[in-house]
Amino acid sequence: MPTLRGSVNGIDSLERLAMGKSPIHRLHPAVKLATTIAYVITVLSFPSRDVSGLMAFIFYPAIIMPIAGIPYRLLMGRLMAALPFSLMGGASNLFFLREPAFVLGSFSVTFGMLSFVSIMQKTLLSVLAVLILAATTPFADITRQLTRLGMPRVISLQFVMTYRYLFALISEAYSMFTAYTLRSPQTRMIQMKDMGSFLGQLVLRSFDRGENVYQAMKCRGFQGVYNSGARFAFRFADAAYSLVFLSVLFALRFFNLSVFLGELVR
Amino acid sequence: MKLEVVNLNVKYDAEDARRALRGVTFSLSDGERVALLGANGAGKSTLLLTLVGVVHPESGEVAIDNAITTKDTLRHLRSKVGMAFQNPDDQLFMPSLYEDVAFGPRNYGVSEPEIADRANAVLTQLGISHLRERMTHRLSGGEKRLAALAGILVMEPSVLLMDEPTSFLDGRSRRRLIEILRGLPQAMLIATHDIALASELCGRTILLQEGQVRADGDTKTILADAALLDECGL
Amino acid sequence: MHMADALLSPAVGGAMTAVSVATIAYAVKRISKDGLDEKKIPMMGVMGAFVFAAQMINFTIPGTGSSGHIGGGVLLAALLGPFPALIVLASVLLVQCLFFADGGLLAYGCNVFNMGVCACLLSYKIFYQPIAKMGLTRRNVLLASIVSVVLGLQAGSFGVVLETYLSGVAELPFKSFLVLMQPIHLAIGLIEGVITASVLNFIQSARPELLSSVAFETKLAPHLSMKKVIAPLLVLTALVGGGLSIFASAYPDGLEWSIEGITGSADIERAGGVYETMGGVIERTAFMPDYAFAGGEGAPIETATAGIVGSVITLAIAGGVGFAVAKIKK
Numbered sequence: 090m091p092t093l094r095g096s097v098n099g100i101d102s103l104e105r106l107a108m109g110k111s112p113i114h115r116l117h118p119a120v121k122l123a124t125t126i127a128y129v130i131t132v133l134s135f136p137s138r139d140v141s142g143l144m145a146f147i148f149y150p151a152i153i154m155p156i157a158g159i160p161y162r163l164l165m166g167r168l169m170a171a172l173p174f175s176l177m178g179g180a181s182n183l184f185f186l187r188e189p190a191f192v193l194g195s196f197s198v199t200f201g202m203l204s205f206v207s208i209m210q211k212t213l214l215s216v217l218a219v220l221i222l223a224a225t226t227p228f229a230d231i232t233r234q235l236t237r238l239g240m241p242r243v244i245s246l247q248f249v250m251t252y253r254y255l256f257a258l259i260s261e262a263y264s265m266f267t268a269y270t271l272r273s274p275q276t277r278m279i280q281m282k283d284m285g286s287f288l289g290q291l292v293l294r295s296f297d298r299g300e301n302v303y304q305a306m307k308c309r310g311f312q313g314v315y316n317s318g319a320r321f322a323f324r325f326a327d328a329a330y331s332l333v334f335l336s337v338l339f340a341l342r343f344f345n346l347s348v349f350l351g352e353l354v355r
Numbered sequence: 356m357k358l359e360v361v362n363l364n365v366k367y368d369a370e371d372a373r374r375a376l377r378g379v380t381f382s383l384s385d386g387e388r389v390a391l392l393g394a395n396g397a398g399k400s401t402l403l404l405t406l407v408g409v410v411h412p413e414s415g416e417v418a419i420d421n422a423i424t425t426k427d428t429l430r431h432l433r434s435k436v437g438m439a440f441q442n443p444d445d446q447l448f449m450p451s452l453y454e455d456v457a458f459g460p461r462n463y464g465v466s467e468p469e470i471a472d473r474a475n476a477v478l479t480q481l482g483i484s485h486l487r488e489r490m491t492h493r494l495s496g497g498e499k500r501l502a503a504l505a506g507i508l509v510m511e512p513s514v515l516l517m518d519e520p521t522s523f524l525d526g527r528s529r530r531r532l533i534e535i536l537r538g539l540p541q542a543m544l545i546a547t548h549d550i551a552l553a554s555e556l557c558g559r560t561i562l563l564q565e566g567q568v569r570a571d572g573d574t575k576t577i578l579a580d581a582a583l584l585d586e587c588g589l
Numbered sequence: 590m591h592m593a594d595a596l597l598s599p600a601v602g603g604a605m606t607a608v609s610v611a612t613i614a615y616a617v618k619r620i621s622k623d624g625l626d627e628k629k630i631p632m633m634g635v636m637g638a639f640v641f642a643a644q645m646i647n648f649t650i651p652g653t654g655s656s657g658h659i660g661g662g663v664l665l666a667a668l669l670g671p672f673p674a675l676i677v678l679a680s681v682l683l684v685q686c687l688f689f690a691d692g693g694l695l696a697y698g699c700n701v702f703n704m705g706v707c708a709c710l711l712s713y714k715i716f717y718q719p720i721a722k723m724g725l726t727r728r729n730v731l732l733a734s735i736v737s738v739v740l741g742l743q744a745g746s747f748g749v750v751l752e753t754y755l756s757g758v759a760e761l762p763f764k765s766f767l768v769l770m771q772p773i774h775l776a777i778g779l780i781e782g783v784i785t786a787s788v789l790n791f792i793q794s795a796r797p798e799l800l801s802s803v804a805f806e807t808k809l810a811p812h813l814s815m816k817k818v819i820a821p822l823l824v825l826t827a828l829v830g831g832g833l834s835i836f837a838s839a840y841p842d843g844l845e846w847s848i849e850g851i852t853g854s855a856d857i858e859r860a861g862g863v864y865e866t867m868g869g870v871i872e873r874t875a876f877m878p879d880y881a882f883a884g885g886e887g888a889p890i891e892t893a894t895a896g897i898v899g900s901v902i903t904l905a906i907a908g909g910v911g912f913a914v915a916k917i918k919k
Binding site for chain 1: 792
């Protein structure tokens with residue numbers, strides 16, 4: 090089962106990346122969270138026909154990815170997850186929006202084509218933005234920031250522990266799976282009739298583990314409240330970055346850089 | 356420091372009339388290292404869990420420094436008695452090692468700077484400060500044991516309870532753990548199948564058989580009594 | 590059923606985020622009130638990991654040669670109770686969003702609602718619990734599981750269709766999309782329902798005490814009825830999402846509309862108005878009409894070409910800058 094193994098390594102390599110020391114990494118998690126959300130919202134707010142206006146937004150990942158040291162190959166897998174939906178929407182637009190927007194020589198560019206490109210742009214940009222966030226901010230920091238923004242501690246602890254035990258559970262599922270396939274050579278996957286006991290076993294083991302973890306937590310003084318510890322200081326760099334980022338974002342939303350450059354050339 | 360256990364009776368569960376522990380009585384003084392031996396099911400883990408308040412006895416009492424343990428004083432007890440569970444994975448529940456070590460002190464309201472000091476001291480003492488930022492699930496078996504131990508030592512307990520600390524450890528990690536334990540000042544009660552560990556580290560041994568204390572005394576003497584050991588399933 | 594960001598409008602995404610946040614907040618309050626939270630937390634953490642792992646386990650669907658995996662909402666609710674289950678699913682979805690781009694950032698609220706609220710809260714409460722309360726026999730569990738999983742998935746996929754439609758990014762005809770999504774999720778639901786039942790029955794025979802405590806949980810506080818809470822939430826969702834989107838479709842771009850409101854200038858001169866608002870810093874560009882703002886009208890070919898040429902230039906510059914930064918970093 091490639092997914093089990095692959096995903097553990099995937100999460101691991103991302104978290105290791107997230108612990109880097111680039112200027113982007115050192116930004117306050119709140120800043121990274123806020124700018125990512127603002128970016129995605131702005132990108133998504135473009136109407137389908139505005140393809141050229143959206144182009145300039147590629148500057149953000151183009152500049153930040155190398156500064157933060159994020160390899161582009163990480164993008165591939167993530168696009169795979171996001172594309173099916175987008176392709177379906179885009180294809181449907183190609184089909185339904187046949188009205189021509191403008192004509193280039195003898196080729197008529199329909200609104201459908203424009204919106205297809207626009208959807209692809211939005212897909213790429215939104216996936217890149219989240220990738221940058223995940224690759225520069227450790228999951229625990231994101232959770233801690235959400236807690237500071239008001240998310241109940243019950244949930245933050247839950248998040249952190251789910252994340253922690255992912256690996257243990259996945260390894261356990263994997264070894265159970267291996268044992269299963271070794272005894273059923275005719276299939277590379279679990280047969281439906283066996284899913285009940287397979288998952289059932291996994292549930293019971295998880296419950297036992299949960300019990301043990303709870304006891305261990307009580308033994309170290311746990312009283313239901315999760316203290317996440319150290320704070321991030323908000324520095325001048327954080328304020329400066331936020332200001333610049335949001336201004337550029339706002340500017341590019343209304344100022345079409347591409348058309349400007351195109352006009353210049355002519 | 357004195358830990359006293361008097362006439363402890365623990366049932367398996369509400370419906371089962373059999374007892375997991377029967378009339379267990381002993382005491383532990385400062386700096387004493389005691390091995391807890393017994394066959395599987397003799398009640399070693401149950402005894403440790405009772406001492407730390409996870410299992411509630413039917414009758415009998417556990418007192419530390421003359422303060423009897425009740426439901427209300429459990430928190431106090433647990434700040435003095437630290438327990439290392441059989442499976443360190445169940446005990447390392449924070450993503451990073453530092454976060455996990457900090458978990459205990461944070462629950463007792465220790466300030467962040469002091470936590471940092473204590474954590475660094477403990478990690479250095481155990482020789483794992485280079486693993487400070489490591490993800491807990493990425494640690495090796497031996498490293499996990501030490502990490503779990505760090506999380507307990509940082510709370511500055513007077514008594515250390517350990518459940519099968521050398522299981523799943525290779526020769527080298529085992530040696531390292533024994534060396535470290537030898538250097539710790541705390542009183543220890545170590546449940547183990549590792550007879551060699553008992554003789555190397557612990558001057559005194561308590562032998563359990565079917566929930567009862569069969570023998571309590573000098574380790575060498577008890578280990579030399581082959582007939583007794585055989586009777587107790589060892 | 591994970592929705593990505595691209596087909597979502599900020600209005601719908603924002604509305605669903607608000608709904609999901611409100612529902613999660615309510616769930617937390619309920620958990621605290623029932624007094625279960627301390628022990629439940631590590632359990633929830635581990636079960637979150639379980640769901641994550643379980644969703645990766647593909648099984649063969651007999652007769653079709655294809656494979657699938659479970660969602661786990663109803664199963665979680667049956668094991669942990671509906672409110673903890675919702676929170677667990679929310680955390681799984683967050684991990685999937687951040688680490689695998691399985692589900693967009695703005696779409697997170699939608700996904701929590703479609704996959705979490707629909708299955709763990711609505712479907713479980715309305716369909717699973719009543720049947721389960723009649724007695725945890727194998728037959729009841731099977732019936733309850735299939736019904737609640739199928740209907741939960743139907744509601745969820747309907748949510749996907751509705752949210753996509755209301756966003757107006759993709760011109761997917763509502764009915765066609767529906768006809769596509771619902772039957773697929775019906776099939777998936779039937780299978781997951783059967784699997785959920787067999788897992789629950791397995792647990793029932795191995796450790797019956799785990800299930801009965803959840804199935805026969807204490808009733809809701811008398812002054813608070815589930816329907817009373819969910820119904821307004823649904824209405825609110827529809828109003829907010831639908832209302833905002835109506836605004837959006839009347840004006841091609843909701844953001845444009847609000848800017849027009851602020852600057853008070855008409856469509857064609859809007860470009861100038863906006864730039865003046867920005868303090869004239871980019872004044873020399875004020876005379877360039879941005880064809881993209883003209884709502885739906887055909888744009889003059891000059892600006893179109895400018896747009897294309899400019900886009901290429903923009904990309905080239907971005908690529909060059911990116912390359913340069915990477916080189917400098919080394």
